[in-house]
Amino acid sequence: MKKYIVRLSKEESESLTSLISRGKGPARMFTRARILLKADIGEGGPRWQDEKISEALDVTVQTIERVRKQLVEEGLEAVLRRRKYTQKVSRKKVDGDVEAHLIALSCSKAPEGYSRWSLRLLADKMVELGHIESISYEAVRRTLKKTS
DSSP, rough: SSSSSOOOOHHHHHHHHHHHHHHOOHHHHHHHHHHHHHHOTTTTTTOHHHHHHHHHHHHHHHHHHHHHHHHHHHHHHHHOOOOOOOOOOOOOOOHHHHHHHHHHHHHOOOOOOEEEEEEEEHHHHHTTSSSSSSOHHHHEEEEEEEHO
C-alpha cells in the first residue's frame, strides 16, 4: 500500500498538461510534471504503477516516491519549483586565541621522548591543555601552514 497517493484535480491536471506542452523551462520540472500525470489515480488519471513510470520516463522508483511525498507534504508548486540552495555555513574551530596557543606550543620544546612535534602530538596536547574541545591533525596542519 502506497503511503503517498497522487490524486490531481481536473485543474491541476490541465495545468500540468499545458506546462508540458509549452516546452519552456527546466527538464527537471517537465519530468516531475510527467511523473505526477502518470501516477494520478483521480478521475481520468492513467494510474500507472511506479515501475512502469520509471521505465517510461527513465527515472528511478525512488525519484517517483520522492515526488509523490513532496506533492502530498508541500503541494504542487513545491514539486515543480526548485528549492533555493542554501550553503551550509561551517564555523571554524580555530579562532585567534586557539591559533596563538597552537603556534606557541609548536615553537616550544617537544615532549620527552620525541625529537620534534608531530601534527598528531600537537592536536592531542591542545585538547589535553584544554585550549580546544577537539581538533584534527589536519586542522593543525592547515593552521600552521597558514601562519608559517
